[in-house]
Amino acid sequence: MKLLIIEDNHLLAAGLRGALKQSFTIDVAHTGEQGIELASQADYGAIMLDLGLPDMRGEEVCRHLRRQGVTVPIIVATGEKDPTRHVQLLDEGADDYITKPYNTDILQARLRALFRRNNSTPPSKRIIIKDLIIDPGSRHVERGGVSIYLRKKEFDILEYLARNRGRAVTRTMILNHVWESGRSGWNNTIDVHIKYLRDKIDKPFSNPLIKTAHGIGYMLDA
Secondary structure, eight states: OOOEESSSOOHHHHHHHHTTTTOEEEEEESSHHHHHHHHHHHSSSSEEEEEEESSSSSHHHHHHHHHHTTTOOOOEEEOOOHHHHHHEEEEEEEESSEEESOHHHHHHHHHHHHHHHHOSOOTOEEETTTEEETTTTTTEEEEEEEEEEEHHHHHHHHHHHTTTTSEEEHHHHHHHHOOOOTOOOHHHHHHHHHHHHHHHHIIISSSOOOOEETTEEEEEEO
């Protein structure tokens, strides 16, 4: 699950990244312009948007993204207490808001709720494909009743393939979803991780599930 944080306070953004990194792959933008650029390029499950940005108001960023056709759920962080103002934020395209100062556990719960609304397969629901079971909540994987240990990136790639089962995804799509933005020339890294996954998910079993889509990338058998 990938999250974009648009926050001009570098210290606060670093703290959020540290608090949320176990649950999300995180990109950070410190201006509205950077946030708009990242949101239009990468595959995010949600955006956390601060209102007080140095180059434009957060409301402008929200409106701009909606005009661009970006439908990713947006949660606005605001210090404003007026309920009328909160209604305005929702009317301008935000999906939710959280008032400052906020508890990071509550923030994570709000973010998980946004992910659930935006995904046909909720993050907490087990994904079952033939004899493969993936539990995003506990990050547990088993196949044929056998538990399989996966490193974080291996799990993230497998979950991404599973949520796109039967559809070929490119190496760039995998890279943008699983790693922080700004990476390039990492195709070999994707291939290496796929090899590790195949060694664990497919090699011990008779029917392989991870397929190579020649000229495109990879897919998980539906």
